[in-house]
Amino acid sequence: xxxxxxxxxxxxxxxxxxxxxxxxxxxxxxxxxxxxxxxxxxxxxxxxxxxxxxxxxxxxxxxxxxxxxxxxxxxxxxxxxxxxxxxxxxxxxxxxxxxxxxxxxxxxxxxxxxxxxxxxxxxxxxxxxxxxxxxxxxxxxxxxxxxxxxxxxxxxxxxxxxxxxxxxxxxxxxxxxxxxxxxxxxxxxxxxxxxxxxxxxxxxxxxxxx
Numbered sequence: 001x002x003x004x005x006x007x008x009x010x011x012x013x014x015x016x017x018x019x020x021x022x023x024x025x026x027x028x029x030x031x032x033x034x035x036x037x038x039x040x041x042x043x044x045x046x047x048x049x050x051x052x053x054x055x056x057x058x059x060x061x062x063x064x065x066x067x068x069x070x071x072x073x074x075x076x077x078x079x080x081x082x083x084x085x086x087x088x089x090x091x092x093x094x095x096x097x098x099x100x101x102x103x104x105x106x107x108x109x110x111x112x113x114x115x116x117x118x119x120x121x122x123x124x125x126x127x128x129x130x131x132x133x134x135x136x137x138x139x140x141x142x143x144x145x146x147x148x149x150x151x152x153x154x155x156x157x158x159x160x161x162x163x164x165x166x167x168x169x170x171x172x173x174x175x176x177x178x179x180x181x182x183x184x185x186x187x188x189x190x191x192x193x194x195x196x197x198x199x200x201x202x203x204x205x206x207x208x209x210x
Contacts, residue, residue, distance in 0.1 A: 038172045038175070039170050039171065039172070039175070041175060041178065041179075044167055044170060044171055044175060044179055044182075045179075045182055047166065047167055047170065048163075048164075048167050048179060048182050048183055048186060049186065050163060051160065051163065051164070051183055051186045051187065051190070052186040052187075052189055052190045052193070053190065054156065054159065054160045054163075054190070055186065055187045055189075055190025055191060055194065056190045056191075056193050056194040056197070057122075057156060057194075058086075058156065058190075058194075059190060059191050059193075059194025059195060060194050060197070060198065060204075061149075061152070061153075062083070062086065063198075064198070064204055065079075065082065065083060065149055066079040066080050066082070066083060067079075067203070068145070069082055069142060069145065069146065069149075071133075071206070072132065072133060072139075072141050072142040072145055073138075073139050073141070073142050074142045074146065082146060082149060085149055085150040085153045086153050089150060089153040089154045089157060090153070090157050093153075093154050093157035093158065093161070094157055094161050097114060097118075097157060097158050097161045097162060098161050098162070098165060100114065101114040101161070101162040101165060102165075109166075110162075110169075111162040111163070111165055111166040111169065112166070114158065114161075114162040115159060115162050115163050115166070117158065118155055118156070118157075118158030118159030118160070118161075118162070119159050121155040121158065121159075122152065122155040122156050122158075122159050124155075125148060125151045125152040125155045126152055128144075128148050129145055129148040129149055129151075129152050132144045132145035132148065133145075164183060167179055167183070
């Protein structure tokens with residue numbers, strides 16, 4: 001009997017190409033471990049650098065929010081209790097913002113629009129919070145500043161959550177752990193700088209908006 005040979009054409013599937021931040025084309029190949037373009041560690045460190053500034057902000061508003069509330073006329077117990085805003089807002093805001101940025105379909109990427117929105121809203125909320133006594137007189141200022149403090153905590157979480165996710169998106173599997181160490185290092189340096197800056201004045205809240 002005759003033997004029939006059937007020629008088979010093997011098609012090689014290529015992973016989708018994704019635009020990188022620098023304009024180059026990066027290969028999205030981390031899912032199956034295929035070789036692809038890997039961001040240099042120093043570039044990822046530069047992208048993670050803003051976390052240092054965010055930590056300086058956390059470091060400043062944390063210990064100074066209660067004295068500021070006392071300055072506006074809030075009682076000692078409530079001024080201290082108001083500091084629970086950070087943990088509570090972070091517990092809810094982080095997952096919600098992370099899921100929102102995951103599903104973002106903007107042409108500028110999943111993370112960048114959320115990061116910019118968080119940055120702008122943090123600036124607005126911070127200015128309103130720190131200038132409460134300039135907008136309102138007497139005890140009215142504290143009723144404006146207290147909820148604005150909670151809003152500011154939410155906006156900072158909107159800023160930092162997708163920023164950290166952006167670095168995780170760009171890092172390869174081998175770079176994930178080193179980049180988390182870099183984030184922790186920047187947080188430590190940010191804490192040091194924040195407390196160092198506060199040593200300029202004996203009572204920092206008395207010099208807000210100077």
